[in-house]
Amino acid sequence: MAAVKPSSNRSSLVMMRIVFWSTALLALAVLAGVVYEQVGRYRAQRDFPAPGKMVDVGGGRRIQLDCRGSGSPTVVFEAGLSVDGSLSWSAVQPAIAARTRACAYSRAGLMWSDPSGAPISAKQVASDLHEALARAGERGPFVLVGQSLGGLFATTFTRYFGDEVAGLVLVDPSHPDQVARVAAYMTETRSLRSRIAVSLAWTGLLRAAAPRLLPRAPNQSERDARAVRAYASKSMVTQMAESDATDAMLAEAGAFRDLGKRALVVLTAMAPYTEAELRGMKITPAQGREVLAIWQQLHMEEAEWSSRGRHLSLPNSSHDIQFDDPEAVIEAVLSVVEMVRADDGGRR
Template sequence: MRTGFGVAAFGAAAFVALAVLAGVVYEQVGRYRAVSDFAPPGQMVDIGGRRIQLDCRGTGSPTVVFESGQSVGGALDWSAVQPQVAAHTRACAYSRAGLMWSDPSTAPSSARQVAQDLHAALTRAGEHGPFVMVGQSIGGPYVVSFTRYFGNEVAGLVLVDPSHPDQVARVASYMVETRSPLWRVLVGLRWFGLLRLAVPRLLPQAPHQSDHDVQAIRAFAPQSFETQLAEGDATDRTLAEAGAFRDLGSRPLVVLTAMAPYTPAELHGMKITPAQGEQVQVLWKQMHDDITGWSSRGTHQLLPNAGHDIQFDDPDAVVNAVLSVVRQVRAATPPASSP
C-alpha cells in the first residue's frame, strides 16, 4: 500500500515538474520569438546603460511627442495617429522603460523618472524642441510633469482623456480598489508561461489596430505586464507628483474627453452600476474642465462616441487636436532669420 502511494506521489511530482519545465521552455521560446519576429520601429537609444525604443518620423517643427497610458503597447498605442501627424510635422512615439522593446529601469516608477528617461532619449537621439506633448490617460500627468521639468522645451500639449491628480478622491464614493490579487499572482508566475497563454484573451484587438501590432504587443506582454503593474502601484504617487504643477501658462492646450457610456465590461471592472457610471462621467468631465483651465489658451472637446482609448476609437479627433496645437505653435514662433 505504501509502495503504491509512493509511486503515485512520485508520478504526480514528476508530472508537475515536467509541466513547470514545459511552461518555462514555452515562455523562453516566446521571449526569443518576440525579439526575433518583431524588430523595434525606429531606434534603440542608449540613455546610460539602458536602451529606450524611440520611433520618430516626418519632418518639421514643432516635434510632437506621444506618451502612452497605463497599457502594455508602448509606442504602438499611437499607431493609428502618429503616421497622420508625421505627414505634417516631426512625430515621435516611444516605449517607457520596461514596456515592449525598452529595457526596464531599477528606479521606482515616478513621473519624474519617466520625464528624465524621455528627455534623455530625445536628447541622445538628436531630437529637440519646441515639443508638443501628447499624453493619454496616465500619460497626461506624465507629459504635464515633463513640462514641469523641461518647460522651456514644451510649446503646447494635447491631453487625451487624461488622468486628474484628484481623481482618486473625487470618485472614491463610487469606486473601490480593483487591483486583483489573482492578477499579481499571474504576473508573478509569468516565467512559467501561464500569462503568455492568457494574453490573447487579455489583449483583444482594438479598432484601427493592425494585426502585426497586436501580435507584437502580445509577444512582449508578459514582460510589459510587470511594468504595467508597477506603474499601477505607483499611480497615487504619480498623481500627487503631477498635481504639484498645474500652471501651463499660455501654452496652447487641448483636452479630449471620452463620453461614450461605459460598456458592461468596464462597469464590471470598476464595480459600479450604470447609474453610477453616469455620475462618474459627470465628475470626469468636471475634472477635465479643471485641467483645461491650467492654460490660458486651453480648449475642451467632448467625444460622445469614444471610449477611454480615444486614439483608437476616434483617431481623427486626436490628429485634429494635435495639428491644431501645431498650427498655434507655428503661428507664435517667429520665422528663422536668413544667414
C-alpha cells in the same frame, strides 16, 4: 509489536509513487512552460523588431524611440497605463508624421525598452524621455501628447523641462484629484489573480493567455496586436508596477497645474460605460453616469491650466480615444501644431 501488514506496505508504496510522479509531471510542466516562454521571447525579437531606434540612456539601459517625418514642432507621444508602448499611437502617428516630426516611444520595461532599476515615479519617467530625446538628437520645441496616465507624465515633463515644451494635447488624461473626487463611487479592483498571473510570467502562462487578455483594438493592425501580445509577459510586469505606483504619482504631479499660455487641448471620452466596465468598477449605470460627469468636470478644470486651453468632449469614444476615434486626436494635435507655428512666426 504487531507486524506491519503487507497491504499497508503496498498502500504506502502506491502513495509514494503517486507523489513522485505527480511531482515529476508538475516539474516537467513548469520546465515546458519556461522553455515556451523563452522561445516566445526569442521569436518576439525576431518577428517584431523595434521600430525606430534603441537609444542608450545610460546605466546599460536602452529606450525604444520611433521618430518619423520632418518639421517643427516635434510631436512626442506618451502612452497611458497599457502594455502597448509606442504602438499605442499606431493609428495616429503616421498622419501627424506627414505634417511634422512625430516621435512615439516605449517607457522603461514596456515592449522593447529595457526595465529600470529606479523606483517608478512621474519625474523618473519624464527624465527617461528627456534623456532619450536628447541622446537621439531630437530637439524642441515639443508638443506633448499624453493619454490617460501619459497625460500626467506629459505635464510632469513640462514641469521639469518646460523651456522645451510649446504645447500639449491631453487625451482622456489622468487628473491629480481623480482618486479623491470619485472615491465614493469606486472600489479597489486590482485582483489577486492578476498579481499571481503577472508573478508567474516566467512560466509562459501570460504568453498563453495574451490573445484572450489583449484583443485587437479598433483601428489597430493585426501585426501590431500580435507584437503587443508577443511582448506582453514583459510589459504586463511593468504595467502592474506602474498601476501600484499610480496614486503616489498622482500626488507627486498634483503640485504642478500651471501650463502658462501654452497651446493646450484636453479631450474627454464620454461614451457610456459598458456592462463589463460597470461590473469591473462595481458601480451601477446611474453611478457610471455620475462618474463620467465628474471626469468631464476634471478635464474642464485641466483645460484651464493654460490661458489658451480648450476642452472637447467626445460622446461616442471610450477611454482609448486614440484607437476609438483617431481622427479626433489627429485634429487636436494638428491644431496645437499650427498654434505653435503661428507663435513662432510660421516657421515649419
